[in-house]
Amino acid sequence: MNAGPASDADVARWTASLGLDGLVDLHVHFLPKSVMDKVWAYFDRAEEHYGTAWPVHYRTPEPERVETLRALGVRHFAPLVYPHKPGMAEWLTSWALEFAEQVPEAVPTGTFYPEPVAASSVEAALRAGARCFKAHVQVGAYDPRDELLAPVWGALAEAGVPVVVHCGHGPLRGEYTGLSVFAEVLQRHPRLTAVLAHAAMPEFDMAFELMARYPRVHLDTTMVGVPFSEKIAPLPADWTARIAEVADRVVFGTDFPNIPYSYATQLQAIAGWAADDRLGEPFLRAVLHDTPAKLLSV
Numbered sequence: 001m002n003a004g005p006a007s008d009a010d011v012a013r014w015t016a017s018l019g020l021d022g023l024v025d026l027h028v029h030f031l032p033k034s035v036m037d038k039v040w041a042y043f044d045r046a047e048e049h050y051g052t053a054w055p056v057h058y059r060t061p062e063p064e065r066v067e068t069l070r071a072l073g074v075r076h077f078a079p080l081v082y083p084h085k086p087g088m089a090e091w092l093t094s095w096a097l098e099f100a101e102q103v104p105e106a107v108p109t110g111t112f113y114p115e116p117v118a119a120s121s122v123e124a125a126l127r128a129g130a131r132c133f134k135a136h137v138q139v140g141a142y143d144p145r146d147e148l149l150a151p152v153w154g155a156l157a158e159a160g161v162p163v164v165v166h167c168g169h170g171p172l173r174g175e176y177t178g179l180s181v182f183a184e185v186l187q188r189h190p191r192l193t194a195v196l197a198h199a200a201m202p203e204f205d206m207a208f209e210l211m212a213r214y215p216r217v218h219l220d221t222t223m224v225g226v227p228f229s230e231k232i233a234p235l236p237a238d239w240t241a242r243i244a245e246v247a248d249r250v251v252f253g254t255d256f257p258n259i260p261y262s263y264a265t266q267l268q269a270i271a272g273w274a275a276d277d278r279l280g281e282p283f284l285r286a287v288l289h290d291t292p293a294k295l296l297s298v
Helices: 008-017 033-044 046-050 062-071 089-102 118-127 147-159 179-188 204-213 239-244 263-273 280-296
Strands: 023-029 074-080 109-111 132-136 163-166 194-196 218-220
Touching: 008 263, 023 280, 033 046, 062 074, 074 089, 074 109, 074 132, 074 280, 089 109, 089 118, 109 118, 118 147, 147 179, 179 194, 179 204, 204 218, 204 239, 239 263, 263 280
Parallel strands: 023 074, 109 132, 132 163, 163 194, 194 218
Antiparallel strands: none
């Protein structure tokens, strides 16, 4: 069985060995420089926040980061943006849409925050071609059940546009994190195409429960199963058996550039899951390309 790429330099070759012309990464971050600088400053103090160091592996200028993804063979990616206070979401969405116009591999994305303009700004972003949204409940510190977001979830459900939702307790518990909270959103909007970021770690069991209940719920691989995360939120012993049951709803994500290890490390973890006979290379082709490509309409 394919063991995964030996290093970043080996990723493109390894991907081609699977019969793929490239990767589709549903969970990547590009942000305005002023915002990214603040994100990196936060990670510089990760030991205070998380109790462990978090050296950003791809801390380079934006053009270099784009070229890094190209060298890795990433054919399409969703550059996710997210606000942490009111008044940011429209600006970030506008920035992301402009970024996608300039970078052919980037899919147009958007975001939102519970504020009076949320519904109209999301509708405008959908009209402008946004094909993926990000909701970061932990960083935004907002209640996803807020009535101001009801029309947003409804519009996204109706449009069939995926929303990558960071609603799990990892890496830090928030006032509104936890799948029991987001489950109420899904109960009200059962047709929502929701991608549980980081597989909702550490609530893996409940993530699978929601996937069984709602056929449009997916999970992404972002930071899942890598040595760094195994120390914080180890995968359950039956992980591969569980994902084999929902293999067509597992999508590739990495958190590039803000990961404390190489891009190849995430691929090695996923390749390790595929060693299970219930998964194999068909699973790799689906998770690394076909499923995220379908969600992003590329």
